[in-house]
Amino acid sequence: MKCSRQLVISALAVIVLSACSSSPAERRQAKDDFTYLDAKDFHQWKMPSGTELHYYPDFAVPTGQYQGEIGSKVDIRPPQQILELIPGARADMTSGDAVLWMVRQAEADKVWDTTLKALTAGKVPLVKQTDTSIETAWVRWVSKDEDSEIDARYQLSRVAANNRFGIKVSLVDWRQGGEQGKVSASQKDRYTAYMTNLITTRYDEDVRREELRKARALMKHIPVTMGSDRSGLPVIIARAPYEVFWQRLPELFGKLGMKIEDRNRSQGTVKVKYSELDEDFFTAHKLKPMDMTSGEYTLLLGDLGNRTSINVTNSKDKPVKEVWLEQLVPVLASVIDETAKAPAASDAEE
16 A cells, blocks of 8 residues: 655754764764674683682672664664643653643543644545544655655554543554564654654644734734833833734834834844835825834833833934824824734635
8 A cells, every 4th residue: 555655854843963974874873883892702700719809889780681772773863852842741652652641631632633633734644543543554754864764654542541631652563665674662762752743743833823813813903002101201002912912013013114123022122124104105094194214213112911012212222202103103003903904814824
């Protein structure tokens, strides 16, 4: 069955460190040689006659049979971590199986729905699907660290234990370079984490998209007026939370002829280059022209809880004339109303 699909690893926020190596094998292997493999077997130490053995357990090597790769087969790449992008969820990795644990059933339901979306968006073919289990066909992974293409099949299922609800991801079949075989423990951990991150990144994308949608909805009707800050200086007051206003600031001020050169969210500073608006703009919006001249300015935003203050300084960091702020208020209000009536580009796509 030719049902493989190709997934690009970089899309899952996985960083491949290529360094200066010339081949995939060199990126996985230690830099030095493996002459230690030619070392002779250990033998029992024989004490010279007349001497007494003093034993110190500090550096004792445990006895036993240990399974693992040696030499060039040892993979020196750091383990692939599961991205913690689902608030309140905890990821467990045991024997190559990953489980995303949630405290509430509703949260697990949401993550399960996200799992279905992630598989659909990634064009992952399915062999079997029920309300609580999904079995994929062969999924192809492409990585610069591998000698050949990797194909894997997965079992995703809903689980519950100790009043917790989870989504389990298991790698059930392995194929490398077209040859099916047994997957190593390290490779199983790595490629199970890749599939799990397909879910967590999709969840994060959905959350961000929903936050942006809510921000746009809140921005539709934002009154703007003149006011004063804590020191009594005149400022523009936008009746919207700081985070909401910050999201739409580039779009709004771009329509005012202010090209953003730099901005710092934590400091609330936005450096802009203003080009005077032509008369057609003011005529179309039924506004009086502003006296503000072209040049470089800095917008200073302040967080006032459910409101945002806006002040403007010139290229010499001096506050602009109060009359300029007063003239800017109706222009900004008109642009907000205009953008509220027009559907957002992403909304149209959805």
